Amino acid sequence: MAAHAPYRIILGPRTWTFVDLKDLMAKATPPRSGDRLAGIAAQSAEENVAAKLCLADLPLKTFLTEALVPYEVDEVTRLILDRHDAAAFAPISHLTVGGFRDFLLSDQADGAALAALAPGLTPEMAAAVSKIMRNQDLILAAAKCRVVTRFRNTIGLPGTLAVRLQPNHPADDPGGVAASILDGLLYGCGDAVIGLNPVSDSLATLADLARLIDGVIQRFAIPTQACVLTHVTTSIELMNRGVPLDLVFQSVAGTQAANEGFGVSLALLREGMEAALALKRGTVGDNVMYFETGQGSALSAGAHHGVDQQTLEARAYAVAREFRPLLVNTVVGFIGPEYLYDGKQIIRAGLEDHFCGKLLGLPLGCDVCYTNHAEADQDDMDTLLTLLATAGVSYVMGVPGADDVMLNYQSTSFHDVLYVRRLLGLKRAPEFEAWLATMGIAGADGRPLPQSPGHPLLAGWR
Amino acid sequence: MTDDRRRPPVTPDAWRHLAAVTPARIALGRVGDSLPTAEVLRFALAHAQARDAVHTPFDAPAIAARLNAMGLAAVRVQSAAPDRATYLSRPDLGRLLAPAGQALLSALPATSPDMAPDLAIVVADGLSATAVHRQALPLLHAFLPWARGAGWRLAPVVVASQARVALGDRVGQVLGARAVAVLIGERPGLSAPDSLGVYLTLNPRPGRLDAERNCLSNIRDGGLSHDLAAFKLAWLLREALRRQVTGVTLKDESDRLLVNGHAPIVLTN
Numbered sequence: 001m002a003a004h005a006p007y008r009i010i011l012g013p014r015t016w017t018f019v020d021l022k023d024l025m026a027k028a029t030p031p032r033s034g035d036r037l038a039g040i041a042a043q044s045a046e047e048n049v050a051a052k053l054c055l056a057d058l059p060l061k062t063f064l065t066e067a068l069v070p071y072e073v074d075e076v077t078r079l080i081l082d083r084h085d086a087a088a089f090a091p092i093s094h095l096t097v098g099g100f101r102d103f104l105l106s107d108q109a110d111g112a113a114l115a116a117l118a119p120g121l122t123p124e125m126a127a128a129v130s131k132i133m134r135n136q137d138l139i140l141a142a143a144k145c146r147v148v149t150r151f152r153n154t155i156g157l158p159g160t161l162a163v164r165l166q167p168n169h170p171a172d173d174p175g176g177v178a179a180s181i182l183d184g185l186l187y188g189c190g191d192a193v194i195g196l197n198p199v200s201d202s203l204a205t206l207a208d209l210a211r212l213i214d215g216v217i218q219r220f221a222i223p224t225q226a227c228v229l230t231h232v233t234t235s236i237e238l239m240n241r242g243v244p245l246d247l248v249f250q251s252v253a254g255t256q257a258a259n260e261g262f263g264v265s266l267a268l269l270r271e272g273m274e275a276a277l278a279l280k281r282g283t284v285g286d287n288v289m290y291f292e293t294g295q296g297s298a299l300s301a302g303a304h305h306g307v308d309q310q311t312l313e314a315r316a317y318a319v320a321r322e323f324r325p326l327l328v329n330t331v332v333g334f335i336g337p338e339y340l341y342d343g344k345q346i347i348r349a350g351l352e353d354h355f356c357g358k359l360l361g362l363p364l365g366c367d368v369c370y371t372n373h374a375e376a377d378q379d380d381m382d383t384l385l386t387l388l389a390t391a392g393v394s395y396v397m398g399v400p401g402a403d404d405v406m407l408n409y410q411s412t413s414f415h416d417v418l419y420v421r422r423l424l425g426l427k428r429a430p431e432f433e434a435w436l437a438t439m440g441i442a443g444a445d446g447r448p449l450p451q452s453p454g455h456p457l458l459a460g461w462r
Numbered sequence: 463m464t465d466d467r468r469r470p471p472v473t474p475d476a477w478r479h480l481a482a483v484t485p486a487r488i489a490l491g492r493v494g495d496s497l498p499t500a501e502v503l504r505f506a507l508a509h510a511q512a513r514d515a516v517h518t519p520f521d522a523p524a525i526a527a528r529l530n531a532m533g534l535a536a537v538r539v540q541s542a543a544p545d546r547a548t549y550l551s552r553p554d555l556g557r558l559l560a561p562a563g564q565a566l567l568s569a570l571p572a573t574s575p576d577m578a579p580d581l582a583i584v585v586a587d588g589l590s591a592t593a594v595h596r597q598a599l600p601l602l603h604a605f606l607p608w609a610r611g612a613g614w615r616l617a618p619v620v621v622a623s624q625a626r627v628a629l630g631d632r633v634g635q636v637l638g639a640r641a642v643a644v645l646i647g648e649r650p651g652l653s654a655p656d657s658l659g660v661y662l663t664l665n666p667r668p669g670r671l672d673a674e675r676n677c678l679s680n681i682r683d684g685g686l687s688h689d690l691a692a693f694k695l696a697w698l699l700r701e702a703l704r705r706q707v708t709g710v711t712l713k714d715e716s717d718r719l720l721v722n723g724h725a726p727i728v729l730t731n
Binding site: 033037167168169170171173175176177179180182183186199200201202203204205231233234237260261262263300301336337338341371372373377378399400401402403404405406407408409410413415418419421422447448450451452453455458 | 473475476477480481483484485486487488489490492494495496497501505506508509512513515516550551552553554589648649650651652653654657671672673676677679680682684685686709710711713714715716717718
């Protein structure tokens with residue numbers, strides 16, 4: 001299988017050698033702390049660019065015969081190669097990685113062409129081309145992709161940006177959760193999902209929280225969906241007990257071993273999806289899965305097989321793609337500085353993840369975020385949010401004041417979303433936008449209206 | 463003298479009273495679509511304080527002394543990360559015991575297998591020494607009566623510096639414990655620089671997966687109380703020893719035993 005290895009390129013007096021394809025991919029990746037932690041990063045700036053030059057000349061079809069993680073030991077590799085659509089790949093099968101970049105930026109690659117191409121692309125192809133793309137390339141190419149998904153509303157239409165309302169509370173207090181939901185709704189957020197990260201993994205508590213969010217949605221006839229973000233086995237158990245769940249959540253990663261670290265397999269994810277589908281709770285569509293991913297999760301679980309973290313992240317999207325999700329988001333700065341050191345690395349990773357996800361046909365959103373042990377701050381988040389919104393990101397997070405008081409990190413706020421809507425003229429999911437107008441929460445221009453204490457949401461809360 | 467043109471154009475939120483029911487930053491009001499100045503600066507201050515909390519040194523000698531005062535033997539160890547900067551960028555080193563600590567634990571008197579400790583407790587700084595300074599001792603104080611009531615044998619408490627959760631796997635293995643509970647500082651948030659987490663792992667040994675652990679998080683004032691966390695840890699340990707499993711297959715169903723939201727007096731079925 002290693003017909004091309006080792007890979008070599010001569011630059012002036014030096015010959016650069018890359019022992020195999022995963023080495024070439026890792027060395028070509030823009031610098032980040034996680035690849036250094038794994039001991040696979042380029043040792044110099046010139047080696048990094050030498051690897052990019054070498055990678056640009058690689059035929060795309062190499063990725064169909066040379067697996068970065070062995071087929072025999074990894075069900076994610078088997079999924080990727082067994083599901084590959086050769087007919088969809090045919091139009092670009094003659095291209096190199098560098099030629100593929102040119103194609104993506106050309107006028108030939110419009111939204112329809114890219115949508116048709118998606119099943120013919122492997123995550124490794126998407127990752128490879130991203131490594132030789134600048135930030136503006138990642139933004140422009142992603143902006144051409146449109147991925148539309150539906151459950152109780154329509155997410156991903158051109159000119160829209162959805163928001164996950166994240167009403168976390170440090171003790172799962174129902175009143176506290178409800179207060180944050182109310183705040184978010186009155187700021188016009190929640191069309192992607194009202195999605196709570198519980199502290200508890202107790203079934204009784206989770207059932208109460210699921211009923212709380214479902215109750216708000218039912219009572220005010222909100223065209224959106226609820227999710228309590230807990231392990232897929234827990235969601236299955238809750239559904240077995242008759243608890244109302246709209247979406248099944250799971251964190252996923254790009255290797256079988258990393259997914260085992262999360263306690264999941266493809267078979268288990270399928271079981272979760274089928275249980276949610278059987279409930280038939282969607283009104284305009286049946287995309288029932290919600291996945292989160294993030295660069296570094298495989299290395300964190302000791303399950304990276306010597307492959308760089310950005311490529312493994314793209315492989316996680318192959319896992320997600322199998323289950324027709326409503327929502328997928330990278331939690332880009334959550335995992336910490338050992339994987340993405342500072343604002344610059346977080347911004348780059350967010351753009352790469354969004355591009356790769358969209359290219360592979362996923363409704364990619366982004367938790368634009370950082371932790372307090374990373375070298376980043378609100379200014380970096382403003383930058384990434386603005387860039388991703390111009391790139392057409394499907395959704396971002398809405399956390400009260402950007403401060404998640406349960407998970408202890410900073411994400412984007414309801415105010416941040418209003419800023420970017422106003423700046424770029426982005427609408428919400430149409431069903432949700434109409435509901436906001438009916439409720440007198442937002443005006444015809446989509447901007448929030450001043451509220452009196454007598455507003456039905458406020459009066460109804462008591 | 464009031465002049466509307468001189469008043470800041472802040473739109474207040476009509477649900478300001480709800481801010482009393484959650485520490486979340488709700489009902490902040492807005493200027494146009496943006497945050498008012500006061501909140502922008504309040505947030506910046508909180509971020510600055512959290513940044514500082516990450517770098518507060520761990521006072522392991524004081525923790526060990528307080529454990530001794532509670533009647534608990536304590537052993538101090540270091541991870542293989544020599545300093546904070548290395549700790550932050552090399553989580554792998556934070557999971558390994560430095561040789562000195564390894565030797566110290568190995569030198570403890572051996573127990574016969576039938577007298578193996580039921581639980582090894584590790585008190586680790588993690589990403590917030592502040593959390594450990596404030597929460598670890600009150601939590602153990604609340605937990606000890608449950609341990610005594612159940613008759614569990616406890617290994618000497620290990621106080622670990624520059625440590626990650628998985629360091630407990632090696633500690634538990636060296637001590638021959640049936641389970642290990644790692645009490646560790648969680649990464650500081652803006653409102654909570656002092657939140658403690660507990661990770662319980664049955665049959666600890668290096669290589670355990672995160673899915674094989676049960677976690678109690680957000681232990682602090684305003685989060686999960688010490689009494690409730692101690693009760694939940696006791697419930698989880700009892701079930702772990704009884705069912706011989708921890709992790710995703712062991713669901714926390716201890717809430718069924720709560721009395722008006724408080725821990726019960728005794729651990730019953």
